[in-house]
Amino acid sequence: MTNQKKPAPWRARSILLMTISLLFPSTSLQAAQTLTLLTWEEYLSEAVIERWQAETGVEIRQVYFDSGDKRDEILAKPDHQIDVALTELISATRFGARGLLQPLDAPDLAELHNTAPRWRDSCGPYSVPYLWGTLGIAYRSDRIEQAPRSWADLLKPARPDEPHIIMTEDHEDILAGPLILLGHSINSAHTDELKAAFELLKAQSEAVLTYEYVITALRSRRHLDRADMALAYSGDQQVLNEVEGVQGEPWRYVVPEEGTLLWVDCLSVPSIARDKALAYRFLRFLNRPDIAALNAAELGVATPNTAAQALLPAEVRQDRTIYPAEEVLARSQVYETRPLEATQTRRRIISALINAHDAR
Incomplete structure:
Protein backbone atom coordinates (compact mmCIF):
# COMPACT_ATOMS: atom_id res chain seq x y z
CA MET A 1 0.00 0.00 0.00
CA THR A 2 1.36 3.41 -0.91
CA ASN A 3 1.42 6.41 1.38
CA GLN A 4 -1.07 9.07 0.39
CA LYS A 5 0.49 12.46 -0.13
CA LYS A 6 -1.04 15.30 1.87
CA PRO A 7 -2.24 17.97 -0.59
CA ALA A 8 -0.33 21.23 -0.56
CA PRO A 9 -2.49 24.30 0.21
CA TRP A 10 -2.94 25.25 -3.44
CA ARG A 11 -3.78 21.62 -4.30
CA ALA A 12 -6.45 21.59 -1.62
CA ARG A 13 -8.05 24.67 -3.19
CA SER A 14 -7.87 23.01 -6.60
CA ILE A 15 -9.60 19.90 -5.26
CA LEU A 16 -12.36 22.13 -3.86
CA LEU A 17 -12.84 23.81 -7.25
CA MET A 18 -12.98 20.44 -8.95
CA THR A 19 -15.57 19.21 -6.43
CA ILE A 20 -17.77 22.25 -7.07
CA SER A 21 -17.58 21.58 -10.81
CA LEU A 22 -18.71 18.01 -10.27
CA LEU A 23 -21.60 19.02 -8.01
CA PHE A 24 -22.87 21.65 -10.46
CA PRO A 25 -22.16 20.34 -13.98
CA SER A 26 -23.08 22.22 -17.11
CA THR A 27 -26.67 21.70 -18.25
CA SER A 28 -25.54 21.76 -21.89
CA LEU A 29 -23.70 18.44 -21.69
CA GLN A 30 -22.78 17.19 -25.14
CA ALA A 31 -21.08 13.87 -24.47
CA ALA A 32 -20.62 13.19 -28.17
CA GLN A 33 -18.39 16.24 -28.66
CA THR A 34 -14.70 15.64 -27.98
CA LEU A 35 -11.53 17.72 -28.21
CA THR A 36 -8.38 15.70 -28.89
CA LEU A 37 -5.18 17.02 -27.33
CA LEU A 38 -1.70 15.77 -28.28
CA THR A 39 0.56 16.28 -25.27
CA TRP A 40 3.01 14.91 -22.71
CA GLU A 41 1.65 12.61 -20.04
CA GLU A 42 0.46 14.34 -16.84
CA TYR A 43 0.63 17.77 -18.50
CA LEU A 44 -2.89 19.07 -18.05
CA SER A 45 -4.37 19.41 -14.57
CA GLU A 46 -7.28 17.11 -13.76
CA ALA A 47 -8.97 20.05 -12.04
CA VAL A 48 -8.69 22.08 -15.24
CA ILE A 49 -10.11 19.22 -17.28
CA GLU A 50 -13.09 19.03 -14.91
CA ARG A 51 -13.65 22.79 -15.16
CA TRP A 52 -13.54 22.70 -18.97
CA GLN A 53 -15.94 19.76 -19.22
CA ALA A 54 -18.33 21.29 -16.69
CA GLU A 55 -18.38 24.64 -18.51
CA THR A 56 -18.56 23.34 -22.09
CA GLY A 57 -19.86 19.78 -22.00
CA VAL A 58 -16.95 18.83 -24.26
CA GLU A 59 -14.76 15.90 -23.27
CA ILE A 60 -10.97 16.02 -23.62
CA ARG A 61 -9.24 13.02 -25.15
CA GLN A 62 -5.49 13.06 -24.55
CA VAL A 63 -3.01 11.40 -26.88
CA TYR A 64 0.45 11.13 -25.31
CA PHE A 65 3.91 11.29 -26.85
CA ASP A 66 7.26 10.62 -25.17
CA SER A 67 9.50 12.73 -27.40
CA GLY A 68 9.38 15.51 -29.96
CA ASP A 69 10.11 12.96 -32.67
CA LYS A 70 7.06 10.88 -31.74
CA ARG A 71 4.90 14.01 -31.72
CA ASP A 72 6.18 15.06 -35.12
CA GLU A 73 5.41 11.62 -36.55
CA ILE A 74 1.79 11.99 -35.43
CA LEU A 75 1.38 15.54 -36.75
CA ALA A 76 2.85 14.55 -40.12
CA LYS A 77 0.10 11.97 -40.69
CA PRO A 78 -2.67 13.20 -43.02
CA ASP A 79 -5.47 11.76 -40.85
CA HIS A 80 -4.29 12.26 -37.26
CA GLN A 81 -7.54 13.89 -35.95
CA ILE A 82 -5.66 16.09 -33.44
CA ASP A 83 -7.44 19.32 -32.50
CA VAL A 84 -4.74 20.95 -30.36
CA ALA A 85 -1.08 19.90 -30.16
CA LEU A 86 1.69 20.70 -27.72
CA THR A 87 4.60 22.05 -29.75
CA GLU A 88 7.63 24.32 -29.49
CA LEU A 89 9.13 27.00 -31.71
CA ILE A 90 11.20 24.78 -34.02
CA SER A 91 8.53 22.18 -34.74
CA ALA A 92 5.72 24.75 -34.95
CA THR A 93 7.69 26.87 -37.43
CA ARG A 94 8.47 23.91 -39.66
CA PHE A 95 4.98 22.44 -39.61
CA GLY A 96 3.47 25.88 -40.09
CA ALA A 97 5.64 26.55 -43.13
CA ARG A 98 4.37 23.27 -44.61
CA GLY A 99 0.78 24.37 -44.09
CA LEU A 100 0.13 21.74 -41.41
CA LEU A 101 -0.60 24.24 -38.63
CA GLN A 102 -2.96 27.18 -38.46
CA PRO A 103 -1.52 30.69 -38.07
CA LEU A 104 -2.93 31.79 -34.71
CA ASP A 105 -4.43 35.26 -35.03
CA ALA A 106 -4.15 37.52 -32.01
CA PRO A 107 -7.67 39.04 -32.44
CA ASP A 108 -9.16 35.58 -31.91
CA LEU A 109 -7.07 35.08 -28.76
CA ALA A 110 -7.54 38.29 -26.83
CA GLU A 111 -6.55 36.54 -23.60
CA LEU A 112 -2.94 36.58 -24.80
CA HIS A 113 -2.59 40.20 -23.66
CA ASN A 114 -1.64 38.70 -20.27
CA THR A 115 1.39 37.01 -21.83
CA ALA A 116 4.64 38.95 -22.10
CA PRO A 117 6.20 39.37 -25.59
CA ARG A 118 9.20 37.32 -24.40
CA TRP A 119 7.03 34.20 -24.24
CA ARG A 120 4.91 34.95 -27.32
CA ASP A 121 8.07 35.42 -29.39
CA SER A 122 9.28 32.03 -28.11
CA CYS A 123 6.37 30.29 -29.81
CA GLY A 124 6.12 32.10 -33.15
CA PRO A 125 3.07 32.73 -35.37
CA TYR A 126 1.77 29.14 -35.36
CA SER A 127 1.46 28.58 -31.63
CA VAL A 128 0.74 30.25 -28.31
CA PRO A 129 2.65 29.92 -25.00
CA TYR A 130 1.42 27.27 -22.57
CA LEU A 131 4.03 26.67 -19.86
CA TRP A 132 7.74 27.26 -19.42
CA LEU A 262 15.05 27.40 -20.87
CA TRP A 263 12.12 25.70 -22.60
CA VAL A 264 8.79 27.13 -23.63
CA ASP A 265 6.00 24.73 -24.48
CA CYS A 266 3.40 26.03 -26.90
CA LEU A 267 0.01 24.98 -28.22
CA SER A 268 -0.88 24.78 -31.91
CA VAL A 269 -3.97 24.04 -33.97
CA PRO A 270 -3.47 21.65 -36.92
CA SER A 271 -4.84 22.81 -40.25
CA ILE A 272 -6.97 19.64 -40.45
CA ALA A 273 -8.49 20.10 -36.98
CA ARG A 274 -12.13 19.08 -37.13
CA ASP A 275 -13.49 22.08 -35.22
CA LYS A 276 -11.13 25.04 -35.24
CA ALA A 277 -13.60 27.22 -33.35
CA LEU A 278 -13.61 24.69 -30.52
CA ALA A 279 -9.79 24.55 -30.57
CA TYR A 280 -9.62 28.35 -30.28
CA ARG A 281 -12.13 28.23 -27.44
CA PHE A 282 -9.89 25.76 -25.61
CA LEU A 283 -6.85 28.03 -26.05
CA ARG A 284 -8.81 31.01 -24.73
CA PHE A 285 -9.96 28.91 -21.77
CA LEU A 286 -6.40 27.87 -20.87
CA ASN A 287 -5.26 31.51 -21.04
CA ARG A 288 -7.86 32.75 -18.57
CA PRO A 289 -5.88 33.89 -15.50
CA ASP A 290 -7.85 31.72 -13.07
CA ILE A 291 -7.46 28.61 -15.24
CA ALA A 292 -3.81 29.27 -16.06
CA ALA A 293 -3.04 29.72 -12.35
CA LEU A 294 -4.90 26.55 -11.40
CA ASN A 295 -3.13 24.53 -14.09
CA ALA A 296 0.34 25.86 -13.22
CA ALA A 297 -0.11 25.29 -9.48
CA GLU A 298 -1.42 21.76 -9.96
CA LEU A 299 1.43 20.81 -12.27
CA GLY A 300 4.18 22.66 -10.40
CA VAL A 301 5.30 24.38 -13.61
CA ALA A 302 5.74 28.07 -14.46
CA THR A 303 3.02 29.94 -16.34
CA PRO A 304 3.84 32.67 -18.90
CA ASN A 305 0.56 34.37 -17.98
CA THR A 306 1.44 37.39 -15.83
CA ALA A 307 -2.09 37.81 -14.48
CA ALA A 308 -2.19 34.11 -13.56
CA GLN A 309 1.16 34.27 -11.79
CA ALA A 310 -0.19 37.02 -9.54
CA LEU A 311 -2.97 34.64 -8.41
CA LEU A 312 -0.58 31.91 -7.30
CA PRO A 313 0.15 31.26 -3.60
CA ALA A 314 3.36 32.88 -2.39
CA GLU A 315 5.02 29.51 -1.79
CA VAL A 316 4.60 28.67 -5.48
CA ARG A 317 5.83 32.05 -6.78
CA GLN A 318 8.87 31.78 -4.51
CA ASP A 319 9.72 28.18 -5.39
CA ARG A 320 13.06 28.40 -7.25
CA THR A 321 12.58 25.01 -8.89
CA ILE A 322 9.54 26.54 -10.65
CA TYR A 323 10.53 30.20 -11.04
CA PRO A 324 14.35 30.24 -11.13
CA ALA A 325 16.37 33.18 -9.93
CA GLU A 326 17.40 35.74 -12.53
CA GLU A 327 21.03 34.60 -12.42
CA VAL A 328 19.89 31.10 -13.44
Whole structure:
Protein backbone atom coordinates (compact mmCIF):
# COMPACT_ATOMS: atom_id res chain seq x y z
CA MET A 1 0.00 0.00 0.00
CA THR A 2 1.36 3.41 -0.91
CA ASN A 3 1.42 6.41 1.38
CA GLN A 4 -1.07 9.07 0.39
CA LYS A 5 0.49 12.46 -0.13
CA LYS A 6 -1.04 15.30 1.87
CA PRO A 7 -2.24 17.97 -0.59
CA ALA A 8 -0.33 21.23 -0.56
CA PRO A 9 -2.49 24.30 0.21
CA TRP A 10 -2.94 25.25 -3.44
CA ARG A 11 -3.78 21.62 -4.30
CA ALA A 12 -6.45 21.59 -1.62
CA ARG A 13 -8.05 24.67 -3.19
CA SER A 14 -7.87 23.01 -6.60
CA ILE A 15 -9.60 19.90 -5.26
CA LEU A 16 -12.36 22.13 -3.86
CA LEU A 17 -12.84 23.81 -7.25
CA MET A 18 -12.98 20.44 -8.95
CA THR A 19 -15.57 19.21 -6.43
CA ILE A 20 -17.77 22.25 -7.07
CA SER A 21 -17.58 21.58 -10.81
CA LEU A 22 -18.71 18.01 -10.27
CA LEU A 23 -21.60 19.02 -8.01
CA PHE A 24 -22.87 21.65 -10.46
CA PRO A 25 -22.16 20.34 -13.98
CA SER A 26 -23.08 22.22 -17.11
CA THR A 27 -26.67 21.70 -18.25
CA SER A 28 -25.54 21.76 -21.89
CA LEU A 29 -23.70 18.44 -21.69
CA GLN A 30 -22.78 17.19 -25.14
CA ALA A 31 -21.08 13.87 -24.47
CA ALA A 32 -20.62 13.19 -28.17
CA GLN A 33 -18.39 16.24 -28.66
CA THR A 34 -14.70 15.64 -27.98
CA LEU A 35 -11.53 17.72 -28.21
CA THR A 36 -8.38 15.70 -28.89
CA LEU A 37 -5.18 17.02 -27.33
CA LEU A 38 -1.70 15.77 -28.28
CA THR A 39 0.56 16.28 -25.27
CA TRP A 40 3.01 14.91 -22.71
CA GLU A 41 1.65 12.61 -20.04
CA GLU A 42 0.46 14.34 -16.84
CA TYR A 43 0.63 17.77 -18.50
CA LEU A 44 -2.89 19.07 -18.05
CA SER A 45 -4.37 19.41 -14.57
CA GLU A 46 -7.28 17.11 -13.76
CA ALA A 47 -8.97 20.05 -12.04
CA VAL A 48 -8.69 22.08 -15.24
CA ILE A 49 -10.11 19.22 -17.28
CA GLU A 50 -13.09 19.03 -14.91
CA ARG A 51 -13.65 22.79 -15.16
CA TRP A 52 -13.54 22.70 -18.97
CA GLN A 53 -15.94 19.76 -19.22
CA ALA A 54 -18.33 21.29 -16.69
CA GLU A 55 -18.38 24.64 -18.51
CA THR A 56 -18.56 23.34 -22.09
CA GLY A 57 -19.86 19.78 -22.00
CA VAL A 58 -16.95 18.83 -24.26
CA GLU A 59 -14.76 15.90 -23.27
CA ILE A 60 -10.97 16.02 -23.62
CA ARG A 61 -9.24 13.02 -25.15
CA GLN A 62 -5.49 13.06 -24.55
CA VAL A 63 -3.01 11.40 -26.88
CA TYR A 64 0.45 11.13 -25.31
CA PHE A 65 3.91 11.29 -26.85
CA ASP A 66 7.26 10.62 -25.17
CA SER A 67 9.50 12.73 -27.40
CA GLY A 68 9.38 15.51 -29.96
CA ASP A 69 10.11 12.96 -32.67
CA LYS A 70 7.06 10.88 -31.74
CA ARG A 71 4.90 14.01 -31.72
CA ASP A 72 6.18 15.06 -35.12
CA GLU A 73 5.41 11.62 -36.55
CA ILE A 74 1.79 11.99 -35.43
CA LEU A 75 1.38 15.54 -36.75
CA ALA A 76 2.85 14.55 -40.12
CA LYS A 77 0.10 11.97 -40.69
CA PRO A 78 -2.67 13.20 -43.02
CA ASP A 79 -5.47 11.76 -40.85
CA HIS A 80 -4.29 12.26 -37.26
CA GLN A 81 -7.54 13.89 -35.95
CA ILE A 82 -5.66 16.09 -33.44
CA ASP A 83 -7.44 19.32 -32.50
CA VAL A 84 -4.74 20.95 -30.36
CA ALA A 85 -1.08 19.90 -30.16
CA LEU A 86 1.69 20.70 -27.72
CA THR A 87 4.60 22.05 -29.75
CA GLU A 88 7.63 24.32 -29.49
CA LEU A 89 9.13 27.00 -31.71
CA ILE A 90 11.20 24.78 -34.02
CA SER A 91 8.53 22.18 -34.74
CA ALA A 92 5.72 24.75 -34.95
CA THR A 93 7.69 26.87 -37.43
CA ARG A 94 8.47 23.91 -39.66
CA PHE A 95 4.98 22.44 -39.61
CA GLY A 96 3.47 25.88 -40.09
CA ALA A 97 5.64 26.55 -43.13
CA ARG A 98 4.37 23.27 -44.61
CA GLY A 99 0.78 24.37 -44.09
CA LEU A 100 0.13 21.74 -41.41
CA LEU A 101 -0.60 24.24 -38.63
CA GLN A 102 -2.96 27.18 -38.46
CA PRO A 103 -1.52 30.69 -38.07
CA LEU A 104 -2.93 31.79 -34.71
CA ASP A 105 -4.43 35.26 -35.03
CA ALA A 106 -4.15 37.52 -32.01
CA PRO A 107 -7.67 39.04 -32.44
CA ASP A 108 -9.16 35.58 -31.91
CA LEU A 109 -7.07 35.08 -28.76
CA ALA A 110 -7.54 38.29 -26.83
CA GLU A 111 -6.55 36.54 -23.60
CA LEU A 112 -2.94 36.58 -24.80
CA HIS A 113 -2.59 40.20 -23.66
CA ASN A 114 -1.64 38.70 -20.27
CA THR A 115 1.39 37.01 -21.83
CA ALA A 116 4.64 38.95 -22.10
CA PRO A 117 6.20 39.37 -25.59
CA ARG A 118 9.20 37.32 -24.40
CA TRP A 119 7.03 34.20 -24.24
CA ARG A 120 4.91 34.95 -27.32
CA ASP A 121 8.07 35.42 -29.39
CA SER A 122 9.28 32.03 -28.11
CA CYS A 123 6.37 30.29 -29.81
CA GLY A 124 6.12 32.10 -33.15
CA PRO A 125 3.07 32.73 -35.37
CA TYR A 126 1.77 29.14 -35.36
CA SER A 127 1.46 28.58 -31.63
CA VAL A 128 0.74 30.25 -28.31
CA PRO A 129 2.65 29.92 -25.00
CA TYR A 130 1.42 27.27 -22.57
CA LEU A 131 4.03 26.67 -19.86
CA TRP A 132 7.74 27.26 -19.42
CA GLY A 133 10.57 25.96 -17.31
CA THR A 134 14.04 24.51 -17.25
CA LEU A 135 15.80 21.27 -18.09
CA GLY A 136 17.78 19.75 -15.26
CA ILE A 137 18.45 16.75 -13.08
CA ALA A 138 15.86 14.92 -10.99
CA TYR A 139 17.37 12.78 -8.25
CA ARG A 140 16.40 10.60 -5.30
CA SER A 141 17.62 12.49 -2.25
CA ASP A 142 17.28 9.35 -0.13
CA ARG A 143 19.59 7.33 -2.39
CA ILE A 144 22.22 9.90 -3.39
CA GLU A 145 24.46 11.23 -0.62
CA GLN A 146 25.35 14.51 -2.30
CA ALA A 147 22.92 16.43 -4.50
CA PRO A 148 24.09 16.83 -8.12
CA ARG A 149 25.32 20.31 -9.01
CA SER A 150 26.79 19.90 -12.47
CA TRP A 151 25.87 18.28 -15.77
CA ALA A 152 28.97 16.16 -15.12
CA ASP A 153 27.17 14.47 -12.22
CA LEU A 154 24.64 13.12 -14.72
CA LEU A 155 26.89 12.58 -17.74
CA LYS A 156 30.00 11.32 -15.90
CA PRO A 157 28.34 9.41 -13.04
CA ALA A 158 30.26 8.16 -10.02
CA ARG A 159 28.90 4.64 -10.72
CA PRO A 160 29.59 4.41 -14.46
CA ASP A 161 28.96 0.66 -14.80
CA GLU A 162 25.76 0.49 -12.73
CA PRO A 163 22.49 1.23 -14.57
CA HIS A 164 20.69 3.81 -12.43
CA ILE A 165 20.04 6.81 -14.71
CA ILE A 166 17.03 7.57 -16.92
CA MET A 167 17.61 9.76 -19.94
CA THR A 168 15.27 10.61 -22.86
CA GLU A 169 14.98 9.77 -26.54
CA ASP A 170 14.29 13.37 -27.52
CA HIS A 171 16.98 14.32 -30.03
CA GLU A 172 16.97 17.96 -28.93
CA ASP A 173 16.90 17.80 -25.15
CA ILE A 174 19.28 14.88 -24.67
CA LEU A 175 22.05 16.91 -26.33
CA ALA A 176 21.51 20.12 -24.38
CA GLY A 177 23.40 19.03 -21.25
CA PRO A 178 26.43 17.58 -23.07
CA LEU A 179 26.74 20.66 -25.29
CA ILE A 180 26.55 23.01 -22.31
CA LEU A 181 29.09 20.96 -20.35
CA LEU A 182 31.46 21.17 -23.33
CA GLY A 183 30.98 24.94 -23.53
CA HIS A 184 28.96 24.93 -26.75
CA SER A 185 25.60 26.40 -27.72
CA ILE A 186 22.59 24.09 -27.43
CA ASN A 187 21.78 25.22 -30.98
CA SER A 188 25.12 24.06 -32.39
CA ALA A 189 25.06 22.82 -35.99
CA HIS A 190 28.77 21.99 -36.03
CA THR A 191 29.40 18.32 -36.67
CA ASP A 192 32.52 18.22 -34.46
CA GLU A 193 30.65 19.70 -31.49
CA LEU A 194 27.70 17.36 -31.94
CA LYS A 195 30.07 14.40 -32.23
CA ALA A 196 31.82 15.38 -28.99
CA ALA A 197 28.44 15.56 -27.25
CA PHE A 198 27.58 12.14 -28.65
CA GLU A 199 30.83 10.71 -27.24
CA LEU A 200 29.85 11.97 -23.78
CA LEU A 201 26.46 10.27 -24.07
CA LYS A 202 28.00 7.08 -25.37
CA ALA A 203 30.42 6.93 -22.43
CA GLN A 204 27.49 7.47 -20.05
CA SER A 205 25.31 4.76 -21.62
CA GLU A 206 26.51 1.91 -19.37
CA ALA A 207 24.89 3.74 -16.46
CA VAL A 208 21.59 4.34 -18.32
CA LEU A 209 18.56 2.21 -17.50
CA THR A 210 16.43 3.46 -20.37
CA TYR A 211 16.03 6.26 -22.89
CA GLU A 212 12.45 7.20 -22.06
CA TYR A 213 10.71 10.18 -20.57
CA VAL A 214 11.29 9.61 -16.85
CA ILE A 215 7.60 9.86 -15.90
CA THR A 216 6.67 7.24 -18.49
CA ALA A 217 9.54 4.99 -17.43
CA LEU A 218 8.66 5.02 -13.73
CA ARG A 219 4.93 4.78 -14.28
CA SER A 220 5.62 1.43 -15.96
CA ARG A 221 7.05 0.30 -12.57
CA ARG A 222 10.05 -1.29 -14.33
CA HIS A 223 12.83 0.81 -12.81
CA LEU A 224 11.54 1.90 -9.42
CA ASP A 225 14.15 -0.03 -7.44
CA ARG A 226 17.18 1.22 -9.37
CA ALA A 227 16.48 4.69 -10.76
CA ASP A 228 17.98 7.47 -8.67
CA MET A 229 18.83 10.16 -11.26
CA ALA A 230 17.22 11.36 -14.47
CA LEU A 231 17.23 14.02 -17.14
CA ALA A 232 14.02 15.85 -16.31
CA TYR A 233 12.02 19.04 -16.63
CA SER A 234 11.10 21.41 -13.83
CA GLY A 235 7.92 20.12 -12.23
CA ASP A 236 8.63 16.47 -13.05
CA GLN A 237 9.80 15.78 -9.49
CA GLN A 238 6.29 16.49 -8.23
CA VAL A 239 4.78 13.88 -10.55
CA LEU A 240 7.56 11.38 -9.82
CA ASN A 241 6.83 11.53 -6.10
CA GLU A 242 3.16 10.91 -6.82
CA VAL A 243 3.96 8.02 -9.17
CA GLU A 244 6.19 6.29 -6.62
CA GLY A 245 3.95 7.10 -3.67
CA VAL A 246 6.85 6.95 -1.22
CA GLN A 247 6.92 8.88 2.02
CA GLY A 248 8.90 12.09 2.27
CA GLU A 249 8.86 13.13 -1.41
CA PRO A 250 12.45 11.99 -2.11
CA TRP A 251 12.53 13.05 -5.77
CA ARG A 252 14.03 16.53 -6.05
CA TYR A 253 15.15 18.72 -8.92
CA VAL A 254 18.18 20.90 -9.59
CA VAL A 255 19.36 23.17 -12.40
CA PRO A 256 23.07 22.46 -13.09
CA GLU A 257 25.47 25.27 -12.26
CA GLU A 258 26.74 25.55 -15.86
CA GLY A 259 23.31 26.69 -17.03
CA THR A 260 20.59 24.91 -18.91
CA LEU A 261 17.85 24.95 -21.50
CA LEU A 262 15.05 27.40 -20.87
CA TRP A 263 12.12 25.70 -22.60
CA VAL A 264 8.79 27.13 -23.63
CA ASP A 265 6.00 24.73 -24.48
CA CYS A 266 3.40 26.03 -26.90
CA LEU A 267 0.01 24.98 -28.22
CA SER A 268 -0.88 24.78 -31.91
CA VAL A 269 -3.97 24.04 -33.97
CA PRO A 270 -3.47 21.65 -36.92
CA SER A 271 -4.84 22.81 -40.25
CA ILE A 272 -6.97 19.64 -40.45
CA ALA A 273 -8.49 20.10 -36.98
CA ARG A 274 -12.13 19.08 -37.13
CA ASP A 275 -13.49 22.08 -35.22
CA LYS A 276 -11.13 25.04 -35.24
CA ALA A 277 -13.60 27.22 -33.35
CA LEU A 278 -13.61 24.69 -30.52
CA ALA A 279 -9.79 24.55 -30.57
CA TYR A 280 -9.62 28.35 -30.28
CA ARG A 281 -12.13 28.23 -27.44
CA PHE A 282 -9.89 25.76 -25.61
CA LEU A 283 -6.85 28.03 -26.05
CA ARG A 284 -8.81 31.01 -24.73
CA PHE A 285 -9.96 28.91 -21.77
CA LEU A 286 -6.40 27.87 -20.87
CA ASN A 287 -5.26 31.51 -21.04
CA ARG A 288 -7.86 32.75 -18.57
CA PRO A 289 -5.88 33.89 -15.50
CA ASP A 290 -7.85 31.72 -13.07
CA ILE A 291 -7.46 28.61 -15.24
CA ALA A 292 -3.81 29.27 -16.06
CA ALA A 293 -3.04 29.72 -12.35
CA LEU A 294 -4.90 26.55 -11.40
CA ASN A 295 -3.13 24.53 -14.09
CA ALA A 296 0.34 25.86 -13.22
CA ALA A 297 -0.11 25.29 -9.48
CA GLU A 298 -1.42 21.76 -9.96
CA LEU A 299 1.43 20.81 -12.27
CA GLY A 300 4.18 22.66 -10.40
CA VAL A 301 5.30 24.38 -13.61
CA ALA A 302 5.74 28.07 -14.46
CA THR A 303 3.02 29.94 -16.34
CA PRO A 304 3.84 32.67 -18.90
CA ASN A 305 0.56 34.37 -17.98
CA THR A 306 1.44 37.39 -15.83
CA ALA A 307 -2.09 37.81 -14.48
CA ALA A 308 -2.19 34.11 -13.56
CA GLN A 309 1.16 34.27 -11.79
CA ALA A 310 -0.19 37.02 -9.54
CA LEU A 311 -2.97 34.64 -8.41
CA LEU A 312 -0.58 31.91 -7.30
CA PRO A 313 0.15 31.26 -3.60
CA ALA A 314 3.36 32.88 -2.39
CA GLU A 315 5.02 29.51 -1.79
CA VAL A 316 4.60 28.67 -5.48
CA ARG A 317 5.83 32.05 -6.78
CA GLN A 318 8.87 31.78 -4.51
CA ASP A 319 9.72 28.18 -5.39
CA ARG A 320 13.06 28.40 -7.25
CA THR A 321 12.58 25.01 -8.89
CA ILE A 322 9.54 26.54 -10.65
CA TYR A 323 10.53 30.20 -11.04
CA PRO A 324 14.35 30.24 -11.13
CA ALA A 325 16.37 33.18 -9.93
CA GLU A 326 17.40 35.74 -12.53
CA GLU A 327 21.03 34.60 -12.42
CA VAL A 328 19.89 31.10 -13.44
CA LEU A 329 17.83 32.49 -16.30
CA ALA A 330 20.83 34.57 -17.37
CA ARG A 331 22.87 31.36 -17.77
CA SER A 332 20.10 29.60 -19.68
CA GLN A 333 19.72 29.18 -23.43
CA VAL A 334 16.67 28.83 -25.67
CA TYR A 335 16.23 26.82 -28.82
CA GLU A 336 16.42 28.63 -32.13
CA THR A 337 15.50 27.57 -35.64
CA ARG A 338 18.38 25.82 -37.41
CA PRO A 339 19.06 24.08 -40.75
CA LEU A 340 17.13 20.86 -41.24
CA GLU A 341 20.41 19.02 -41.84
CA ALA A 342 21.55 19.81 -38.28
CA THR A 343 18.31 18.39 -36.90
CA GLN A 344 18.75 15.23 -38.98
CA THR A 345 22.27 14.86 -37.55
CA ARG A 346 20.82 15.06 -34.05
CA ARG A 347 18.25 12.42 -34.89
CA ARG A 348 20.94 10.09 -36.19
CA ILE A 349 22.88 10.56 -32.95
CA ILE A 350 20.01 9.56 -30.70
CA SER A 351 19.09 6.67 -32.99
CA ALA A 352 22.64 5.30 -32.85
CA LEU A 353 22.74 5.76 -29.08
CA ILE A 354 19.49 3.90 -28.45
CA ASN A 355 20.25 1.11 -30.93
CA ALA A 356 23.62 0.47 -29.29
CA HIS A 357 22.02 0.48 -25.84
CA ASP A 358 19.25 -1.93 -26.84
CA ALA A 359 21.75 -4.27 -28.50
CA ARG A 360 23.63 -4.85 -25.24
